[in-house]
Amino acid sequence: MINAFSTLFLVLLLVSSLFKIILAGRHISFIQSKRANVPDAFKENISLESHQKAADYTVSKVKLSFVALFVDILLILFLTFGGGIKAIDSFTLSFTTDPINQGVIFLALLFLVTSIFDLPIGVYRTFVIEVRYGFNKTTVGTWISDLLKNLIVATIIGLPLIWAIIFFMEIMGNQWWIYVWILLMVFMGFIQFIGPTYIAPLFNKFTPMEDSELKVRVEQLLSKCGFSSNGLFIMDGSKRSSHGNAYFTGFGNNKRIVFFDTLLERLGISEIEAVLAHELGHFRLNHVIKRLLLVSFGSVVFLAILGVLKNQDWFYLGLNVNPATNNGVALGLFFIIVPVFTFMLQPILSKMSRGHEFEADEYASRHAPAKDLVSALVKLYNDNASTLTPDPLYSAWYDSHPSASARIARLEKPN
DSSP: OHHHHHHHHHHHHHHHHHHHHHHHHHHHHHHTTTTOOOEEEETSSSSSSHHHHHHHHHHHHHHHHHHHHHHHHHHHHTTTTTEEEEEEEHHHTTTTTTHHHHHHHHHHHHHHHHHHHHHHHHHIIIIIHHTTTTOOOOOHHHHHHHHHHHHHIIIIIIIIHHHHHHHHHHHSSSGHHHHHHHHHHHHHHHHHHHIIIIIIIGTTEEOOOOOOHHHHHHHHHHHHHTOOSOOOEEEEEGBBBBBEEEEOOOOOGEEEEEEEHHHHHHHHHHHHHHHHHHHHHHHHHTTHHHHHHHHHHHHHHHHHHHHHHOOHHHHHHHOOSSSSSSSHHHHHHHHHHHHHGGGGGGHHHHHHHHHHHHHHHHHHHHSSSSHHHHHHHHHHHOOOOOOSOOHHHHHHHHOOSSSSSHHHHHHHHHH
């Protein structure tokens, strides 16, 4: 049944898809036009060969995004106008008459279907593109093991959460979304607490940093920045990739700082200290809290919207779905189509994230020499084959981090 909502949805799907294609096409053309020469600011530290590798690597990933976009469009249309959700819903009804269990089974099957659609893209990215450019260290055995572990964790943690959400939707009347929002906030805190200690070690080995000059320097920096943690750890990132990184995770007394072994192999002690100062900047400037508040606000808004839509027949009929036989259908349908309606928010979120990165860089420059952070950034951009010449519009729309030239220019600018 085609109605006004059907038309709006299809128009937005078409417009957002075309815009994504235009942005990706611009990005590829811009990078290729700059491929022949290393930008002046990087000529002393990055070879033409490395610059061209980064350009080709980025172009390969963007070309794969075209395929991923096509798959996403097919999946959305299959699940809605193609009758996919109707079919899954009918199949679910054959298992049980309990509406809560129906909702849980429906969402589990929907997750399985969408995962199957996404799987080939992930396989190609890992075992073709990452291999082609020398980054992949993941064996087939590790990949399968990760897949199974993710499935087990999702089952153990995800299914009870889904059951609780559907339960609240069933029994809490029109105000159910408030209770679900509270549940999700508690769940987020729970995951932040158990993730570093119980979930992450299922996938990687975390070794306490041994006593060394690096550990002394890091602890001195932590003390200077007023940061307490539950330990310094080295993660075997090289098990899966040669990309390097560092991060802190958890909260309260469960915070821990993690360095990829690949990062420690490539950077000097002063450079590692500068990178850590940047990460600590995110903490001291409350970026983590601000992002959690944004997620919290977004969650309550979207749940409130769903609270209205789930009782409207036009919401379902306009997308060729039977009015909800269980609340799982309402929940699943809503989160399938939400990205189509929120695409225009992407540049706002990206700009906010880039602003946080600039702020963290500035904080780092007050607690470690700026030249060390510049040196570390150049090495990381080079080692990770991050393009030095992104298309400005594409970067403004998508990139969570400023371009290398913008970050380094700010760091080198006299105070």
